Each structure stands twice: as structure tokens, then as C-alpha cells.
Amino acid sequence: MIAAIPTASVRGRRVALAIGAAILLLVTIAAGVCIGETPIPPGVVFATISNKFFGTEFPVAPIQAGIVWNYRLTRVIVAACCGASLAVCGAVLQALLRNALADPYLLGISSGASAGAVSVLVLGVGSGLLSLSVGAFAGALLAFGLVTLLARAAGGGVGLQATGLIILSGIAGSQLFNALTSFIIARSANAEQARGVMFWLMGNMSGVRWPDVGLAVPVAAVGVLICIWHMRALDAFTFGADSAASLGVPVQRVQAVLIGATSMMTAAMVSMVGAIGFVGLVIPHAARFIVGVRHARLLPASALTGAIFLVAADVVSRIVIPNQVLPIGVITALVGAPGFAVILLRARRMR
Amino acid sequence: MILTTRNLGYTVRGNSIVRDISMEIIEGETFGLVGPNGSGKSTFLRLVQGILAPSTGASFLQGESVASMPRRRIAQMIAFVEQHSESADRLTVRDVVELGRNPWLSALQPWSRDEDRIVGQALADVEMRAMETRLWHTLSGGEKQRVQLARALAQQPRLLLLDEPTNHLDVHHQLSILGLIKGLPLTAVVALHDLNHALMCDRVGVMHRGQMVAVGPPEETLTPDLLHTVFGVRVNMLHDHVSGRPVMSFTL
Numbered sequence: 001m002i003a004a005i006p007t008a009s010v011r012g013r014r015v016a017l018a019i020g021a022a023i024l025l026l027v028t029i030a031a032g033v034c035i036g037e038t039p040i041p042p043g044v045v046f047a048t049i050s051n052k053f054f055g056t057e058f059p060v061a062p063i064q065a066g067i068v069w070n071y072r073l074t075r076v077i078v079a080a081c082c083g084a085s086l087a088v089c090g091a092v093l094q095a096l097l098r099n100a101l102a103d104p105y106l107l108g109i110s111s112g113a114s115a116g117a118v119s120v121l122v123l124g125v126g127s128g129l130l131s132l133s134v135g136a137f138a139g140a141l142l143a144f145g146l147v148t149l150l151a152r153a154a155g156g157g158v159g160l161q162a163t164g165l166i167i168l169s170g171i172a173g174s175q176l177f178n179a180l181t182s183f184i185i186a187r188s189a190n191a192e193q194a195r196g197v198m199f200w201l202m203g204n205m206s207g208v209r210w211p212d213v214g215l216a217v218p219v220a221a222v223g224v225l226i227c228i229w230h231m232r233a234l235d236a237f238t239f240g241a242d243s244a245a246s247l248g249v250p251v252q253r254v255q256a257v258l259i260g261a262t263s264m265m266t267a268a269m270v271s272m273v274g275a276i277g278f279v280g281l282v283i284p285h286a287a288r289f290i291v292g293v294r295h296a297r298l299l300p301a302s303a304l305t306g307a308i309f310l311v312a313a314d315v316v317s318r319i320v321i322p323n324q325v326l327p328i329g330v331i332t333a334l335v336g337a338p339g340f341a342v343i344l345l346r347a348r349r350m351r
Numbered sequence: 352m353i354l355t356t357r358n359l360g361y362t363v364r365g366n367s368i369v370r371d372i373s374m375e376i377i378e379g380e381t382f383g384l385v386g387p388n389g390s391g392k393s394t395f396l397r398l399v400q401g402i403l404a405p406s407t408g409a410s411f412l413q414g415e416s417v418a419s420m421p422r423r424r425i426a427q428m429i430a431f432v433e434q435h436s437e438s439a440d441r442l443t444v445r446d447v448v449e450l451g452r453n454p455w456l457s458a459l460q461p462w463s464r465d466e467d468r469i470v471g472q473a474l475a476d477v478e479m480r481a482m483e484t485r486l487w488h489t490l491s492g493g494e495k496q497r498v499q500l501a502r503a504l505a506q507q508p509r510l511l512l513l514d515e516p517t518n519h520l521d522v523h524h525q526l527s528i529l530g531l532i533k534g535l536p537l538t539a540v541v542a543l544h545d546l547n548h549a550l551m552c553d554r555v556g557v558m559h560r561g562q563m564v565a566v567g568p569p570e571e572t573l574t575p576d577l578l579h580t581v582f583g584v585r586v587n588m589l590h591d592h593v594s595g596r597p598v599m600s601f602t603l
């Protein structure tokens with residue numbers, strides 16, 4: 001049961017919960033750096049990070065330092081940013097569109113990104129000058145642009161009825177770009193390329209390096225802050241867009257800003273690591289069961305839970321089958337689906 | 352004049368739903384809005400506060416054009432209770448009433464004791480204080496209506512726009528809510544179906560096919576002739592010897 005009046009003890013419990021989650025995130029990140037094909041002791045990890053950040057000179061084997069610094073740390077940071085971003089995007093879109101099934105890929109972003117990535121990878125668009133990420137990002141923006149144009153043309157605005165139209169336009173866009181991806185693969189890809197594409201489509205963290213961190217961290221930070229800035233406006237959407245307007249929310253502007261921000265975040269993340277499913281749809285629901293529906297608590301909780309979940313999923317994807325890395329999307333779904341089932345069953349008992 | 356409309360009109364696909372309404376709401380009055388189903392009451396209430404953009408004309412809050420005011424400032428002056436409001440979220444009663452403080456809080460401003468006091472008072476005003484931890488979807492229709500009214504009161508508006516606030520209420524709460532609205536030091540425009548409730552208002556406006564066909568004090572405005580043309584019913588005016596007030600009874 002959600003406590004309505006924040007008494008001192010309830011507030012204390014919330015602070016404890018927040019601190020606990022932050023510590024859990026740090027522990028998960030540390031574990032994410034330590035665990036892998038070559039296990040690295042925590043001491044080496046801290047020594048390496050300290051050497052790089054604070055200029056200390058602890059003795060560390062160069063190979064281990066390289067693994068920690070160039071592969072594991074980057075991967076874990078990007079996973080955390082990605083998890084936080086996708087979860088927050090999902091929470092925001094679910095509130096804004098009044099639809100429990102809304103997720104960050106709703107507006108065709110992941111399909112567009114796949115089509116873009118496949119164009120670069122298989123068709124060789126950009127003749128080697130464009131990276132996979134750039135192709136994916138361009139595809140994501142193209143799909144998002146087409147979907148919003150269609151929604152606007154069909155609904156003539158971003159009002160209440162338009163939310164249904166946005167979802168329908170997203171479905172049309174996603175189907176189109178998915179078909180395009182399949183078409184390109186079926187026509188032109190050899191078996192090796194097809195496997196690479198599939199791996200990418202399910203989410204792939206292995207290519208992540210420092211430049212990706214340089215993109216992921218600011219995008220996630222700015223994006224999440226923009227969403228948190230609108231926490232009260234998001235609360236006001238609970239009885240629909242008209243009611244939000246009568247509570248003082250400039251509905252069209254807020255919808256445009258938030259849909260724009262979530263789309264940019266999603267496009268940036270997808271272009272780096274592929275379309276990792278499940279996080280954006282399910283983590284917000286899980287967070288709601290823990291902290292309730294008010295966005296002042298829901299958004300930070302979603303961000304933390306999403307980050308922890310994706311870092312943990314990445315660790316599992318690296319160790320579950322020896323000498324083989326699974327696509328992280330497989331793990332998020334395999335672990336997440338039963339987890340979500342448990343949440344649903346517990347919620348039923350609570351009612 | 353707290354609210355003025357000038358030639359207000361709304362047209363959808365060639366159907367004009369509200370037509371050419373020019374009227375004034377006087378500061379402090381309780382104004383009853385009556386009219387048959389589909390006569391445009393709800394549409395009118397949304398038009399005046401700019402939730403719907405008028406096709407013609409404009410409305411003015413204390414002389415200022417609503418169309419050019421920021422939504423937040425409008426919401427600090429006008430609170431609105433819709434005819435229907437549904438949410439699928441697991442909100443508590445208190446969560447809903449707290450939404451009423453939104454127009455007064457900036458983005459990251461923390462929740463204060465004052466806010467708690469205002470919300471508590473609004474809940475007490477509609478006699479829902481005891482249910483503040485209940486979940487919204489478990490409430491009865493009338494309880495939901497009272498919570499939405501409390502949310503509107505927590506907004507501390509100068510003008511309340513209420514769309515059939517009594518249609519789910521039991522007779523005790525119909526009277527107590529109407530009495531509460533009349534007793535508050537604010538202006539209220541209330542869409543009503545019960546013409547006997549309209550008799551309790553300071554003034555009434557009668558809507559018919561999108562037009563405001565009569566405005567004035569209830570007893571002079573709600574004449575048997577007018578009610579016959581607008582509602583298609585015959586009215587008998589009775590006199591209640593206990594309350595000293597007129598009462599209407601209807602036949603087809």
C-alpha cells in the first residue's frame with residue numbers, strides 16, 4: 001500500500017531506499033567490471049581506475065588494466081546509461097500516451113535504426129565512410145520523422161485524440177521499416193552478414209569504447225533531467241490531456257519536448273548498442289510497484305532500476321555460456337519476462 | 352466581470368456546436384448552466400477556458416484574452432471538474448487532490464506544509480478526508496466526483512467550472528456540495544440537469560442547440576414557456592411552504 005502522507009518514518013524509508021538503490025548500482029557496476037571471461041579481482045579494478053582518474057601509480061598488469069579500462073568499464077557505463085535512458089523513456093511515454101504498452105521503440109525508432117544499420121552493413125550505403133552507429137542513428141531519425149509527420153497529418157495536432165494516432169502511426173512506421181530490414185537481409189545478405197545483423201538487432205554491447213561513453217553519458221544525463229524537470233506535468237496527464245491542460249500544463253509544448261527528448265535518447269542508445277527490448281516496457285512497471293505512480297519518485301526509480309537491470313543482464317550475457325557472448329536482448333527478455341510475471345502475480349494479491 | 356465571452360463559437364466539420372455566445376459572469380456569483388443533452392454545455396465550459404480553441408470569438412478572464420494567457424496562469428485562476436474523469440493509474444485519493452497544487456508549484460519546487468494543509472482542507476470540505484488513502488479505482492461514482500471537486504478546490508481558483516458535479520451524488524451530498532460551492536468566496540459556473548438545483552443559483556443560462564437562449568435570475572428566466580420549447584416538458588411551479596422556495600414539477 002502506498003503511504004499517502006509522507007510522515008517522517010515514510011520519508012526516512014524512502015531516503016534509505018534511494019541510498020540502497022544507489023549503492024546497489026555501484027556494486028553492480030563494480031561486479032560488471034570484475035566478472036567476465038577473464039575474472040579480475042576488485043583490487044585491480046580500483047587500482048586501474050584510480051591510476052587513470054587520479055594519477056596514482058598502483059602496480060597493475062597492463063593486460064588487466066587494458067581489459068578494465070578499454071573494454072569492461074566502457075561497456076558497463078554504457079549499459080547503465082542505456083538502461084536508465086530506456087526505462088525513463090518508457091515511463092514517460094506510458095504516462096504521456098496513456099498507454100501501459102508504450103515503450104521507447106513505439107515511434108519506429110528501433111525499426112528505423114535496424115533498417116539504417118542494415119543499409120550500411122549489407123548494402124554498403126555510405127561506401128565505408130559511415131559507421132554502423134551513424135547509419136542506425138540516421139535510420140532512427142528518419143523513421144521518427146515519418147511517424148510524427150504521419151501522426152500530425154492524420155490528427156492535425158498533438159491533442160488527446162492524437163495520442164491514439166501517434167501509436168497507430170508508430171505501428172505503421174515500425175512495420176514498414178521492419179519489412180525493409182527483412183527485405184534487405186533476404187535479398188542481399190550472406191549468412192555471415194545475416195548473423196551479424198541479428199546479433200546487432202538483439203542488442204550488442206561488445207563494440208562499445210570510450211567515444212560511446214562520451215555520447216551515452218551526456219545524452220542519458222540531459223535526457224533524464226529533462227524528463228525529471230517535467231515530473232509534475234507528467235503526473236497531471238493521469239486523467240488525460242484535457243485535464244492536464246486544465247491543471248496548467250501547456251500540453252502541446254510538453255508533449256513535443258518530451259517526445260523529442262525520449263526519441264533522441266532512444267535513437268542515441270539504439271545506434272550504439274542495438275535495439276535492446278524489454279527494459280523500456282517492463283522496468284517502469286516494476287518501478288511503479290515499488291514506489292507508486294507519482295513521477296517525482298517513479299522517474300529516478302526507473303532510471304536506477306533500469307541501469308542496474310541492464311548492467312546485470314550484460315554480465316549474465318557474458319558468462320552464461322562459456323566462451324560465448326549472447327545478445328543482451330535475449331537475456332533481458334529471458335530474465336525479465338518471468339520476473340515481470342512474478343510482479344503481476346504479487347500485484348494481484350495486493351489488490 | 353471575472354469572465355466575458357464575445358461571439359464565442361465552435362464548429363466541427365461544418366456542425367456548429369456552440370454558436371455566437373456573448374455573456375458575462377459576475378464576480379462572486381454561482382451561475383447555473385442548463386440545457387438538454389447535446390445542447391453544448393460541456394463544449395462551452397471547455398471553450399471559455401481555452402482547452403478547446405474557439406472557431407469564432409474569444410473569452411476574457413478579467414479583461415485579458417484567455418487565448419494569449421499561459422496555461423499555468425489560467426489554471427491558477429480557473430479550476431475545472433469534468434463530466435467524466437478516469438485514470439488507469441494506481442492513484443490514491445490524496446494523490447488526486449494533490450494534483451490541484453500543480454499550477455502553483457514550479458518544476459522542482461519541493462512540497463511544503465502549506466500544500467499539505469490546503470489539500471487536507473479540500474478533502475475535509477467534500478467529506479473525503481477519511482478515505483484519503485483509498486485507491487481511486489476503488490471509489491464509487493459519487494466519491495470520485497467529490498474527490499475531483501476537492502482537487503479543484505485545492506487549486507484555489509477564483510473561478511470554478513463544474514460540469515454536472517452532482518449527477519452521481521446522493522441527495523445529502525447534492526445539497527451539501529451545492530451549499531459548499533455557494534458558500535465559498537469564489538465564482539462558480541455549474542452545468543446542471545436538475546432544474547430545482549438551478550433555482551438555487553444566483554443566475555442561470557439556458558442553452559439550446561448551441562446557443563445561450565436566456566440568461567438571468569432563475570425564477571424570471573426558467574419560465575414555463577421557455578422550458579417547454581427547450582426541454583419539451585410542461586412545468587408546474589409549486590411553492591414549498593417549509594423552505595419558502597419555489598419548486599418545479601414536470602410532466603411531458
Ligand SMILES: Nc1ncnc2c1ncn2[C@@H]1O[C@H](COP(=O)(O)OP(=O)(O)OP(=O)(O)O)[C@@H](O)[C@H]1O
Nearest residue numbers: 363366368386387388389390391392393394395434
Ligand atoms: N468533436 C466533436 N465532433 C462532433 N460532434 C461533437 C464533437 N464534440 C461535441 N459534439 C456534439 O456537440 C454537441 C454538444 O456536446 P456537449 O458535450 O457540449 O453537450 P452537453 O450540453 O454537455 O450535453 P450533456 O448534457 O449530455 O452533457 C453534442 O451533440 C455532441 O455530440
Ligand SMILES: [Mg+2]
Nearest residue numbers: 392393434514
Ligand atoms: Mg456535458
